[in-house]
Amino acid sequence: MAKITKQSEDFSKWYTDTILNADLADYGPVKGTMVVKPYGFSLWSNVKKALNTMIEDSGHENAYFPLFIPKSFFEKEAKHVEGFAKECAVVTHSKLIAENDGLSVDPDSKLEEEIIVRPTSETIIWSMFKKWITSYRDLPVMINQWANVVRWEMRTRLFLRTSEFLWQEGHTAHATKEEAMEETLKIVEIYKSLFEDHLAIPTLIGKKSDSEKFAGAEETFSIETMMQDKKALQAGTSHYLGTNFGNAFDVTFQSKDNKEQPVYATSWGVSTRVIGALIMVHGDDKGLKIPPKVAPQQVIIVPINPKNEDEKEFNSFINQVANALNQKNIRCKVDSSDNTPGFKFNFWELRGAPIRVEIGLQEYKDQKLTVCRRDTGEKTSIEHNDIDGIQDILDDIQNSMYSSAASFLKENTIELDSYKDLQEKLSEDNYFIKAYWDGSEDSEMKVKEDTKATIRCILEDIDDTKAKCIVSGGPAKHLVIFAKAY
RNA sequence: CGGGAUGUGGCCCAGUCCGGUUAAGGCACUCGCUUUGGGAGCGAGGGAUCGCAGGUUCGAAUCCUGCCAUCCCGACCA
Known part of the structure; x- marks a missing residue:
């Protein structure tokens, strides 16, 4: 057991040292993969147990869908394709041949249709929902699954971004827009409770800007948390998908008065990334500090x-x-x-x-x-x-861990109205900066280029003509949080 | 895929420039004795075809050629 790097010296080295030395995880043999060791898995299991209880108690049922998804499914929803095309593991062959000094892929075993290893399961789940949903009596469908997913990442970090990770993904189908939106927001509250009541992590909740929202969603709500290096970590997301997937997979139902109606959707997920959040919110130079409710x-x-x-x-x-x-x-x-x-x-x-x-x-x-x-x-x-x-x-301990994290968040969240101040502050140190935004992509991009900070979430919509965008000076539409993020 | 670096017992690494006995050290491991109120001490022991494949040479961890892998920095992201 080695000594770990001090947080003040190098926060990200501290993070890695802590994980490896505390026996939470280890690197896997394939680039970007990780092994969750028993101590880390026990921690994850406690988180999972708490969240699963809340998911089930709110009327959802657990199920399991396949890892393999036909490539054609991804082609059905344009935005979704765009979002995930660049990070998919693709299965193309089904056989290996043993040769003199090793194995090679058998060219004769090429698959007729390539198979995608799920980066998320909307498509396969909606292909099934088409079979299951025909009448208003079939709705709502409220499914959750605990699964692994694969996203081929360029740069990876233990727990925060690995090529394969564990999560839960909820997928629901509803008869009306209102009901689906209500579900989306209900899940946000469940996640908030998981973070605040179990993990002792204070959260900010808001909507994602168009550039940051989930590929295929109408609206994405996120749970944002602040690490001790004052960078933001998106710790959970809940999406209102509208009829995008219903349309893509041609899912409709017949209402009471015998009319064909579209089906509205939600999806939402929390991953093993929460372990990363827990480490970076609570840990100190001695190592981990685990809130009692989830401590192994x-x-x-x-x-x-x-x-x-x-x-x-x-x-x-x-x-x-x-x-x-x-x-x-x-x-x-x-x-x-x-x-x-x-x-x-x-x-x-x-x-x-x-x-x-x-x-x-x-x-x-x-x-x-x-x-x-x-x-x-x-x-x-x-x-x-x-x-x-x-x-x-x-x-x-549980309570005071929450309150000290909450005061840390409060101390490092500042409200600004001048762009010069925003640039200055972010060049000094990391902060959550609360400011007005005009809603334009240009303003959003400018901040990103100048400071590397992005809009983490939209806290509220503004209907006040006096409020000015911190970037453009034009009329503001939203109150947002700018921060550098993981 | 571009720029940089590195590959030597399980881990961290010395040695490589300038080729020459048995590849050094630390951590970890095993055994024994003494210890135990904030990372114990001493003694003994096990474990390496020096990333891979060729080549040069009497002789290669060291020189040459090719390949592979990993890490860091950029373009992508829960």
Whole structure:
């Protein structure tokens, strides 16, 4: 276990060091791929469990659609093709031939129609919806799937952008525009709750500008979050797709009064990128800081073995504490490896365990526990059977992690109305800049060229003739956030 | 696909310019003893066809040619 680079020295090196050293993930053999290791997967599973519960509780059903999609499906929706054409893995052959010194592709096995490895599943899902939807009685259809997708990326980073990643993608079909829009916004609220209540990550919610929205969507809503380097990370998206996919796949339904009607759609997704967000929002120079609700281990007990004491009784005291915690559904583990206590302290801080309980001779004699919080480093002593006391500390850690991230976001979000100030500020440091925008692509592009910042989201539409665009000085249509993004 | 760099035990790397015994060191690993309240110490041990393929040479990690891979910087992106 090596020492990790300080955040202040090189934030992105800190990020990679932390992931590798905390055992979350490792590089895969193919460029841009990653292996999610057990500790990282356990974290993802906790996130997944929380989100899946909310998805199911709001009426969605899980299903699974194939990885392989006929190429022709992508040709059906023009914008969608445009958006994904440049990053698709394509299957062209079905056989290999063993030759003297290796394998080669059998030219005779060329497929009649090439197959695309899904970059997202709208097309295959809507091809199925066509079969399933004929009457108003069939609607709404509310499907979710947990899957892997492949997007052939040029530059990749662990969790943030890899060629293959895990996510959930929701796909719904509705009888009316209003219902589909309502669904789109309901999902945004679910995502907001996942981030704020479970991951302790404050969020900004808004609409994407045309240049940033999902290929094939009418409207894209996004959950934007601020990392500790003050760059923005889009952590979730929810799309109102209108009738684009319904039309492309010729899906219609018959209403009560026997009229043929178009079907309205939504789609929405959250990926393993949230792990990246969690790392970059909460981590520090010691490593990860995981919010208790999703931590693989909430409490780590580090025994400090006494020299000449009765080891048996000491160990049974420790097991008694661990069992009591586990019985109250607190995820707890005793680190009984033969490393030194100091090593274990650092090891579990690196891995972000919210609470460490130290039990040595002193605690054994006093029947007390020394409790150390990962977020503040503060040590307190509590009675050995005060399980509620531990739960209270976990809750407090969860809350204070959220509030410190929230004040960080607030401190680094500034409102500006002069373009000169915007350029100056963004050349000094990263910020979220709240400003008016006239809605034109020219203004949007100018900011990107001058500062590398983009419109992360549209917070609200403006109907005030006095509001001026920060770029052009013309009448403003929207209040937006400009920021550099991952 | 353009510009730059790098390939040597599991990992980080010295050695390459100027060819010459058994390829050095650190981390990690294994065994033993001593340790254990903030990354333990000592001793012993295992592990490398030096990215691949040719070539030059008495002799190649080192020189030459070709290839491959990875990383960084640009055009694309949840």
